[in-house]
Amino acid sequence: MAKIVFLGTGGGRIVVLNQFRATGGIILEISGKLLHLDPGPGALVRAKQYGISLRRLSGVLISHCHPDHYTDGEVVIEAMTLDKKKKGFLIASKAVLEGHENYRPVISPYHLEKLGFYQALKPGESVKVEGLEILGTPTRHEEPTGIGFLIKGEKTFGYTSDTEFFPELPDFFRDADCLVINCLRPRGQTWPEHMDSGGAKELIGKVKPKLAILTHFGMKMLRGVAERETRWIQEETGVKTLAAKDGMQVEF
Numbered sequence: 001m002a003k004i005v006f007l008g009t010g011g012g013r014i015v016v017l018n019q020f021r022a023t024g025g026i027i028l029e030i031s032g033k034l035l036h037l038d039p040g041p042g043a044l045v046r047a048k049q050y051g052i053s054l055r056r057l058s059g060v061l062i063s064h065c066h067p068d069h070y071t072d073g074e075v076v077i078e079a080m081t082l083d084k085k086k087k088g089f090l091i092a093s094k095a096v097l098e099g100h101e102n103y104r105p106v107i108s109p110y111h112l113e114k115l116g117f118y119q120a121l122k123p124g125e126s127v128k129v130e131g132l133e134i135l136g137t138p139t140r141h142e143e144p145t146g147i148g149f150l151i152k153g154e155k156t157f158g159y160t161s162d163t164e165f166f167p168e169l170p171d172f173f174r175d176a177d178c179l180v181i182n183c184l185r186p187r188g189q190t191w192p193e194h195m196d197s198g199g200a201k202e203l204i205g206k207v208k209p210k211l212a213i214l215t216h217f218g219m220k221m222l223r224g225v226a227e228r229e230t231r232w233i234q235e236e237t238g239v240k241t242l243a244a245k246d247g248m249q250v251e252f
């Protein structure tokens with residue numbers, strides 16, 4: 001049984017900067033390994049709030065170089081490596097590790113030194129680490145090197161990260177048992193390079209995961225709108241679809 005804990009479900013500047021929803025990322029437990037995806041602002045505090053010991057982490061994944069996805073990366077790496085140096089791994093977009101055009105590297109050499117292993121992944125590349133296979137999936141987003149993840153262990157877990165829908169995207173998530181989609185806005189309220197629930201419905205309808213979960217909500221998805229949109233997606237696709245809440249735990 002694999003498990004997810006949402007340490008945050010906020011997206012978009014207004015929600016993130018006002019902390020209308022938390023922004024600590026996602027904890028994934030799979031094949032006995034604990035991973036932290038996109039440790040944004042408050043990841044350390046939310047982990048404590050929701051009873052997750054970051055010392056148990058095996059790895060950290062950072063999808064792209066926007067602050068709501070990386071700001072707590074270094075403290076989470078410190079927590080992961082508190083008991084033992086040269087432990088754990090970091091998989092990230094190229095800009096997170098090396099910088100790119102308007103982005104600088106966001107994990108210091110001091111923190112990379114603490115890790116057992118780190119690697120930048122390009123879309124379509126995969127790496128085997130700690131008994132898991134991790135594939136970088138493509139994105140269309142402001143950060144040009146940004147990736148999502150398909151993580152294969154006892155179950156297969158997909159995470160789109162921030163991207164708009166595009167026709168090639170479903171192919172990368174075909175095998176997902178559980179697919180988590182960063183969905184900023186409701187259907188019909190398209191914002192370039194971000195997902196709205198119309199795009200999420202297309203993706204879910206094509207991938208047909210056993211379970212789909214929307215998260216990373218902007219203002220227009222709060223006050224019950226995300227729940228309305230997931231009910232609509234579920235009716236249209238026949239796929240069980242949830243709207244994430246801060247602290248929500250889901251087994252799959």
Ligand SMILES: [Zn+2]
Nearest residue numbers: 064066141162
């Ligand atoms: Zn972003």
